[in-house]
Amino acid sequence: MRRTPLLFLVKKIPGALYRAIAAQVRSRTIRRRPVTIAAANFEDFTPKCRCLPEEDGRERSRYLTLLKAWGADAYPVAEADRIVDHVFNLLGSGDRSLGERIAWNVDFKTGYGWENDYFGRIRLLDPDSPADVKVVWELSRFQHLFTLGKAYWLTGAAKYALEFRRQIEDWAEQNPVELSVNWTCAMEAAIRAVNWIAGYAFFKDAPALDGVFWSRFHQLLYLHGRFIMAHLENRSRYNNNHYLADLAGLIWLGIYFGDHYVCGERAGNNPKVWLTFAVRELERQLFIQVNPDGTDYETATAYHRLVTEILLLTAILCRKNGIEFSEAFMKRLRRMAGFLMRLTKPDGTIPGVGDADDGRLLILTHYSGWNRWDCRDLLAIAGEFFDDDRLRFYGAGHREAALWAAGSWRQPFIQPLPLGSQAFRQGGYYLLRNERVYCLIRCGELSCRGEGGHSHNDQLSLVLNVQGTDLIVDPGLYVYSADYRMRNLFRSTGVHNTLCVAGCEQNRFDPGELFAMEEESHGECLAFRSDYFCGQHRGYRSSAGLIHRRSVHLTRDGITLDDQLFGKPGRGNWHLNFTLAPGVSARVEGSEIELARDGVAVRIGGGMNAAAAVGQGWLATSYGAIVPTRRLTVRSLSPEQYRLTLRFTLARRARESCACERELLARRGELG
Known part of the structure; x- marks a missing residue:
């Protein structure tokens, strides 16, 4: 088992001790002298940058014309009215009314609230409490402002502008700088700042918002920039999406404030410094955190989505304001979008490999109902940004997202060839696919070069989609700190679609360390072709003297x-585990099994010396949301049996149905 180097731990001790002492001193200091700057510094300030969205009158008129032509002008108003009524559905909560005044420091799912204190002294994780700080953070990201702003543009109703003001002022009152749970993470401050800037683009000319409010608003944003710059999340051996979000926030704030800076005690911590540093560092970090094949090194598909969105939207904003990243940066960013395109199943969603927490930078469309596993909005945006018809084609149906982010959307001129098999070796994803079958196999190193923070014990686990219908799925991720037991269950070997040896984990982990899993499995691909994958891992070697090859x-x-x-x-x-998609029926008949769903049937056979059984399974549909499903277990009948072959074959009636459907479509001229 690979251990954290002793020298690294020794080096961290003085830093941890220093931060504990500094937290005590800082807490006493800001109690006496709160962190602020005079709002008068911003009385004459007006941002001169180009924003997302473009906010001049001509562009606004064009956006609204297109939204109405596309029939996308009604749902934002309905969603915004729910926001005005303080009805939210976050992290699996279902619709919740938060009352007349939002309690910004309370986990509304459990009712637990964090008392205001210096952020360095606030305890976020408690194994004995079901409270989840992510619920508080998620609401305070203000990702609903984009929807509120769209409704204001569409209707001109003052109530949306007044709600924007009310929420900003109320949040500021309940969250003094550095003195609440919403200041405990620089990433949260960065995402909040990005969404406030987007809100400014929508509401900057609203008659209901006066100069006093805007001076206070700019003051708060400036303080966010100072905070992020002073508390960057870059102290790990391998930084992750948090640090990228920090840098993106500094870029957005640096562009927003331009040459405007406040003199005084912290004059060096100013927008020009934020922008120069963050642009340079974001470029450097991309080549550390994104593999040459375009995969994010956290080895979790949901986090790949988040990182792609952070980098893509920030690159778009930079280009709008005359800032360009290198050609190599753009090439790798394009590969990130290409990976999402390849990963997308025929039903338009991606498999949920590894951890997932519904993380986004900006939610441009369908705030309360976006599909956590549909990334085609990013394909549409990337298609416009890179002028790539292949990405446009596979992002079809998400033109509104492209309009808001890139400012345009164009119908693709070409219909690309169907996507085929592909290996993403650095990321550890191996995709086998043809016109009927989609099979993704996970095989590779753990996240962040083996630290395993967002990894699961899923070596050689697979997902299977046949005829566009999910049959075998990854169980996903339910929650983090709200339930230690469930967090550890969903990252364990026993729930994944792989071979399990009794009493063994592929990679052992401490149940109390929710974001650590040291590499033991060392998954490696031995062979890959368009119709074949072979790989193995060594996760059972130390515990059972065994190597698994699939x-x-x-x-x-x-x-x-x-x-x-x-x-x-x-x-x-x-034994072998297979988590079945909701709605899949499983019938065991002697040595054969049939899986069926939505008219698609697959028979599993192989003359196996094993016993098959169907039991209770669970699937996390998003963070905080879980549904029951079935789990198929195929268990060896003898400990001496060391090989098992299963054949998954589309049932004849389903093949005939497919052939008839294709013939009908061909006659209609819908297929070439």
């Missing part, structure tokens, strides 16, 4: 799965 053959109508164990005989029972 091969997957892609056929026209399914896959053949071959699992082998190499090592000392008789070292324990083992």
